[in-house]
Amino acid sequence: MKKVITYSLPALTLILLVGCNDGVLTPTLETELSTDTGEVSNAAESNSYEVDSTKFDLGTSGSVTEVACTLSNGATSTCYQVTISGFPSDRTELGPFCPQTTSTTAENSGKWFDDGVLYDLTGEFIRNLDLFYGDSSWSLYNKDTGEVNITDTQTACEAAARPDVDAQYNNYCVQCEISYYSGSSGEGISSTYLIPTQPVPRSSIGSVDRGSVGVAFNGVTLDAAAPTEAILSAYTIAAFDDCVGHVNPFAGYHYHGANHGEGTCPAVAFEVDGHGGAFGYAMDGYAIHTMLNENGEEESDLDTCRGHTDDTRGYHYHSAGPGENLFIGCFAGETAQ
Ligand SMILES: [Zn+2]
Numbered sequence: 505m506k507k508v509i510t511y512s513l514p515a516l517t518l519i520l521l522v523g524c525n526d527g528v529l530t531p532t533l534e535t536e537l538s539t540d541t542g543e544v545s546n547a548a549e550s551n552s553y554e555v556d557s558t559k560f561d562l563g564t565s566g567s568v569t570e571v572a573c574t575l576s577n578g579a580t581s582t583c584y585q586v587t588i589s590g591f592p593s594d595r596t597e598l599g600p601f602c603p604q605t606t607s608t609t610a611e612n613s614g615k616w617f618d619d620g621v622l623y624d625l626t627g628e629f630i631r632n633l634d635l636f637y638g639d640s641s642w643s644l645y646n647k648d649t650g651e652v653n654i655t656d657t658q659t660a661c662e663a664a665a666r667p668d669v670d671a672q673y674n675n676y677c678v679q680c681e682i683s684y685y686s687g688s689s690g691e692g693i694s695s696t697y698l699i700p701t702q703p704v705p706r707s708s709i710g711s712v713d714r715g716s717v718g719v720a721f722n723g724v725t726l727d728a729a730a731p732t733e734a735i736l737s738a739y740t741i742a743a744f745d746d747c748v749g750h751v752n753p754f755a756g757y758h759y760h761g762a763n764h765g766e767g768t769c770p771a772v773a774f775e776v777d778g779h780g781g782a783f784g785y786a787m788d789g790y791a792i793h794t795m796l797n798e799n800g801e802e803e804s805d806l807d808t809c810r811g812h813t814d815d816t817r818g819y820h821y822h823s824a825g826p827g828e829n830l831f832i833g834c835f836a837g838e839t840a841q
């Protein structure tokens with residue numbers, strides 16, 4: 505792996521290339537003008553590492569190849585073309601999502617988030633939605649039988665899992681089965697993404713409002729924020745499983761949060777120095793690590809993109825909390841066009 509180290513000096517920023525790739529030094533040259541204080545303006549410019557494509561475990565139908573690409577700043581570069589199967593390589597099944605009845609416990613149901621908090625989507629939670637949201641129009645269950653209204657066919661899920669929810673699915677717990685979208689591979693919806701092989705810092709931050717924010721090593725896309733306003737205004741709950749993932753007809757199975765505590769989805773090992781472990785790459789090629797370190801602490805020096813730099817890892821991100829409907833705050837690096 506090639507390591508690019510930048511030393512910040514008062515008058516200039518000097519970049520050294522250490523190591524090589526198959527004996528050939530990649531001509532990476534980044535020159536940065538110093539500010540008056542001699543500090544680079546963007547932490548991402550301090551140092552960075554090449555993407556390590558071997559960290560991806562994409563299952564039998566996923567793949568990573570190196571291709572030419574054009575970055576968001578118009579520069580030509582090389583990218584990893586990452587094709588995912590749409591099914592996490594470290595699991596055999598998805599869900600559970602919606603609780604079947606108002607007495608279903610956390611063990612047999614998934615999650616929902618609100619205002620930064622990840623909740624167990626239990627039958628009791630469904631029963632109390634009117635109180636939770638302070639709106640008596642919430643009623644996701646049959647008051648006689650206790651059965652929860654669930655979109656349990658492909659037609660129902662597709663009518664409900666879209667921005668303009670079909671009115672007949674107001675007051676439904678929405679879930680789509682991955683089996684509706686299984687291709688010949690028997691998995692999910694295949695998608696292809698381009699990730700720069702070497703992150704390139706950008707001068708102004710990039711928005712993470714749309715599309716995919718990154719790809720987890722297990723081959724699941726980290727999606728932009730779920731449109732919770734549209735979901736809630738239709739009196740629907742777009743149920744997640746315990747890994748804060750769910751299925752829609754467009755992206756297949758995708759994540760809206762990182763739930764990597766002990767025994768969760770999947771537990772990510774801490775690094776040898778106790779730092780939170782990486783679980784994926786953002787679309788700009790910087791690694792995304794868990795929110796907390798082994799002492800349960802969040803890093804204190806994160807920038808608005810939720811990134812920071814250290815000597816061991818270069819610039820990298822730390823995910824937001826599992827209920828925040830967010831992974832990173834913005835892109836600090838150029839993405840592929
Ligand atoms: Zn979603």
Ligand SMILES: [Zn+2]
Binds near residue numbers: 803
């Ligand atoms: Zn860190």
